[in-house]
Amino acid sequence: MTLTQLEIFSLVAELRGFTLAAHRLGVSQSAVSHALKSLEQELGVELLRRHQSQVELSDIGEQLLLRARAMLGLANTLRQEAADARGMKRGTLRIGSFGPTSSIKLLPKILQRFREVHPGIEVHMDEGPDRQVIQWLEERRIDIGFVVLPEERFDTFALIEDQMVALLPLNHRLVVRSDVSLKELCDDPFVLTEAGSSELVSRLFNAARLQPNIRYRCSQLISTLDAVSRGDAITLVAEGSLPDMENPRYVSKPLSPAVRRQVGLAVLDQRQSSPATLAFIELATQMNQR
Known part of the structure; x- marks a missing residue:
């Protein structure tokens, strides 16, 4: 063999x-x-x-x-x-990433710096929903993954924290409120984003014993934002996943009570992680402590 x-x-x-x-x-x-x-x-x-x-x-x-x-x-x-x-002139690093928070806002800057410091390390990237990244880690298809914390089955390293926000059409009745509750999000058609923090959204409603009126499921956040902007539905997303836009066609409102979300890196076992993986963790945590 x-x-x-x-x-x-x-x-x-x-x-x-x-x-x-x-x-x-x-x-x-x-x-x-x-x-x-x-x-x-x-x-x-x-x-x-x-x-x-x-x-x-x-x-x-x-x-x-x-x-x-x-x-x-x-x-x-x-x-x-x-x-x-x-x-460390040679090697391979396999990274799993989910949603705009890690794929657009975190990973590019970290990766740019990592390649400057370790140009000989070949980097492979896979993108998928948060639950897919978890599966890839468990199956050892990737060395390290961006995940929503906490994740007790892995060794994890926190990077950033944001909050969950409701997204409403511009003319929605709740836009005059400073915040909204989960229960109030169950009255309208709801669009669920399969990518990003979909597992966290489902857990929040389940823990509150509430059932949103899910009419749409989108694989990409951009489709979700479009559905909300048209007035077809409302949704719940992480604030850090929202694109930087001038005059967006939707309104975001924090939840009451507030729900924080933490994103970090996860490895199956830090003790068995490769030098390239450990170097990536060190660089990522340093860059996001500033």
């Missing part, structure tokens, strides 16, 4: 296909097939089921994929520790 075989197995499982994996790795499809066949023969189990142009993991393949990713992560850490001894 080699790390190359495990890398190929992990990538085929992620992309659900031999051709895509071969293209990503820059090798022939036959080389990918041969590597996986050799791995299955050595282990004595079927890892993948082939279905014409796609593949799916067997039950044992699902179990072994987590082990394979863990081994690849540790191997990457070993490489980076060796690189660290040489001045």
Whole structure:
């Protein structure tokens, strides 16, 4: 068993296909097939089921994929520790990001500075809803992720804090109020943003035993803002996720009682994190303590 075989197995499982994996790795499809066949023969189990142009993991393949990713992560850490001894000139860092708060307001500045300090580190970024970033961390598909805190299952590092705000159309009856309650947000059509802090929004309503009148679900914040601006619905979002705009076509109101939101970085286990991951954490926390 080699790390190359495990890398190929992990990538085929992620992309659900031999051709895509071969293209990503820059090798022939036959080389990918041969590597996986050799791995299955050595282990004595079927890892993948082939279905014409796609593949799916067997039950044992699902179990072994987590082990394979863990081994690849540790191997990457070993490489980076060796690189660290040489001045961290090489290495890879995989980052998971969610919503505008991290993808637009936090990550670009941190990443720019990180590349200036560590130009030899190759950075891979994946974006998805907050719950997706959590899953990627658990599956070891990323080294570090931006998350909404608290997250007790990970080692976390706080970066910024903002508050949850209601977004209302300009002519809404509640715009004259200084703040609004969760209960008052249940009377109108509600648009839920699947990206960003959707899990936090759901938890807030559930904890209050309230049910918003969800009429729309949007995968992107810009679609949510458009729905509110048209007067089709109201919503609840994090203040830090809102774009900097002059004369926006909506009004934001804080909640009563106020609800704070904290965003930070999370790793599966700080003790096993690579030097590049630790360097990113240190730089990010320094930049956001100013």
